[in-house]
Amino acid sequence: MKAIMGKKILKISLAVFFLLQLANSANAQPFANDIAAFKKQDSIAFPPKNAILFVGSSSFTKWKDVQNYFPGYPIINRGFGGSVLNDVIRYEKDIIFPYQPKQIVIYCGENDVASSDTVSGKIVLERFKKLYTDIRQQFPTTSIVFISLKPCPSRWQMKDRMMDANKRIKKYLKKKKNTRFVSVWKAMLDAEGKPIADIFIEDRLHMNAKGYAIWQKILEPYLKK
Structure with a gap:
């Protein structure tokens, strides 16, 4: 009898454990793993002060060789794929505020529009204004660049x-x-006013090296030495 009861208690305990695990997973913040990876990276080698901080969504995440495009500029890349402006705001204390950058370059908002037909340009602006205000409170005079x-x-x-x-x-x-x-x-449109096809990878969303070369040419004059 004791053995049977013990097995039942074990089964109940395991069931409770797995339910708690599921609950924790459900309550976990989106992109928590990405942020944890950034923190681990920082713990190994914290980025230098007065660098240029790139922050935003997957167009930055996939620009893994961004430093090669701007060899004269120390760059910290903290883009995380799929993020909307509210995600960047949620993690601003983790991926923006710990650094003391001389410049912050932002690319985000595209996923906001794609997330729902109800997300208008006005909503994107309001979200951006919140992020901008938070950054300005922390860094009153730091140069900020927003890529369209x-x-x-x-x-x-x-x-x-x-x-x-x-x-x-x-x-x-x-x-x-x-x-x-x-x-x-x-600069990313062809003669017919449509997106240039061969500057994107197969998903027709993210850029290849040709696309990033366009960004490099446009962005570099605005980066701080």
Whole structure:
């Protein structure tokens, strides 16, 4: 009898354990593993001060050789794939504030538009304003560069909302000091006004080396030495 009871207790204990594990997984913040990886990287070798911090979504995540494109500029890449502006805000104390960068380059907002048909350019702007305000409170005079949402074949049907977001953010930043809005939109379009096909990888969303070469040419004049 004791043996049977012991087995039942063990089964119940295991069931409770797995339920707790599932609950913890469900409650885990999105991209927690990405942030943990950044922290581990920092614990091994913390980035130098006065570097240029790239932060945002997968267009930065996949730019793994970004340092090679800008050899004269020390760069910290903290882009994490699939993130929206609210994700960057959620982790700003982990991926922005610990560093003392001389410049912060942001690419984010595209996934916001893609996440729902209800996310308008106005909503993207409001989210960006929150991120910008938080950064300014921490770094009042640090140079901030925002790269415009890019055009891409897989999201071309969303172009109107993306262009509206770009227009609103550009207008907002025009009145801010030590801040630049850098547009990559037109440079990524062909003669017919559509995204250049061969600057993207197979998913028709993320760029290949040709696409990043376009970004390099446009962005470099705005980077701080």
